[in-house]
Amino acid sequence: MSTSMAELRSSYTKQGFLSGLPVLDALELQATREAFGKLESEFGKEYTQYSLHNVHLQYSWVMALAKHPKVLEPVSAILGPDVILLDSRFICKYPVLSGTTSNGQQEKDITTFAKQSSAPNKEEGSYGKAHTGQQEKPGLPFVAWHQDMRYWGLAGGPVLSVWLALDDALKDNGALQVIPGSHCSGLLPHQLSSRAGNMLSVNQEIPEQLVKTDEAVLCPLLAGQMSVHDGLLIHGSDPNMSGRRRCGFVIRFVPTCAYPIQDPDRPRSFNATVMVCGTDKFRNFPSNTPEL
Numbered sequence: 001m002s003t004s005m006a007e008l009r010s011s012y013t014k015q016g017f018l019s020g021l022p023v024l025d026a027l028e029l030q031a032t033r034e035a036f037g038k039l040e041s042e043f044g045k046e047y048t049q050y051s052l053h054n055v056h057l058q059y060s061w062v063m064a065l066a067k068h069p070k071v072l073e074p075v076s077a078i079l080g081p082d083v084i085l086l087d088s089r090f091i092c093k094y095p096v097l098s099g100t101t102s103n104g105q106q107e108k109d110i111t112t113f114a115k116q117s118s119a120p121n122k123e124e125g126s127y128g129k130a131h132t133g134q135q136e137k138p139g140l141p142f143v144a145w146h147q148d149m150r151y152w153g154l155a156g157g158p159v160l161s162v163w164l165a166l167d168d169a170l171k172d173n174g175a176l177q178v179i180p181g182s183h184c185s186g187l188l189p190h191q192l193s194s195r196a197g198n199m200l201s202v203n204q205e206i207p208e209q210l211v212k213t214d215e216a217v218l219c220p221l222l223a224g225q226m227s228v229h230d231g232l233l234i235h236g237s238d239p240n241m242s243g244r245r246r247c248g249f250v251i252r253f254v255p256t257c258a259y260p261i262q263d264p265d266r267p268r269s270f271n272a273t274v275m276v277c278g279t280d281k282f283r284n285f286p287s288n289t290p291e292l
């Protein structure tokens with residue numbers, strides 16, 4: 001393992017996440033965005049917002065993203081050489097400005113709001129404030145504070161999530177926010193969120209009193225970059241208050257030693273698993289490698 005990979009692993013172990021890792025070059029990014037644009041035209045934005053789930057089994061360009069060497073190098077530096085792709089999903093927050101009236105009134109309102117809710121330090125998350133919904137228009141899509149492991153009936157190894165940006169994902173369009181080091185606190189209780197707009201399929205959230213929102217850190221990404229986070233790291237994201245789309249491709253990976261468990265509280269089927277590097281001596285997950 002190169003020194004830089006060893007450093008990345010060490011930082012990930014301590015903080016529970018890494019951000020700003022370069023993946024796609026300009027040509028790859030352009031091709032990826034064009035391919036995603038075709039899905040948008042075919043399925044419509046309501047669908048592509050959150051329902052393009054495990055389509056790495058259907059489209060070779062999506063599989064190529066999930067297996068991109070610049071994705072897999074840091075992933076295998078962290079998880080070890082034998083890695084399985086567990087699940088994937090596009091998560092898109094579309095601009096709220098698309099409903100702008102002809103006199104631009106809505107745009108003006110939203111711009112004003114975005115200014116009000118800006119944290120003084122651009123690199124720090126404003127998550128706590130905005131996340132309480134105190135200043136926001138209700139119902140805009142956001143992602144409540146949660147831990148991915150809350151949903152995954154898995155044991156025997158960690159889950160690592162990659163968030164690969166197809167668009168610039170910055171503060172104003174609702175980039176991912178994380179609580180550094182929170183992966184060391186174990187699995188926390190989740191409750192049903194009472195706030196409208198939570199994109200998570202089971203509408204769960206960690207109660208706010210359990211989240212150190214003042215320690216939240218924004219993970220701004222330029223299109224083509226990725227962040228990675230541990231399955232126990234507390235994370236979420238604010239609504240897109242900009243006029244720009246925020247599209248990311250989320251890929252979950254596990255080492256082959258992980259295995260599914262029957263936990264009624266975390267029911268989940270793993271029917272899109274694909275071996276992406278190394279060898280699988282455990283065979284805890286079915287191989288679904290498609291012929292694309």
Ligand SMILES: O=C(O)CCC(=O)C(=O)O
Nearest residue numbers: 091143161163236237250
């Ligand atoms: O895209 C987002 O804002 C949230 C993504 C997320 O929760 C995840 O990658 O686990």
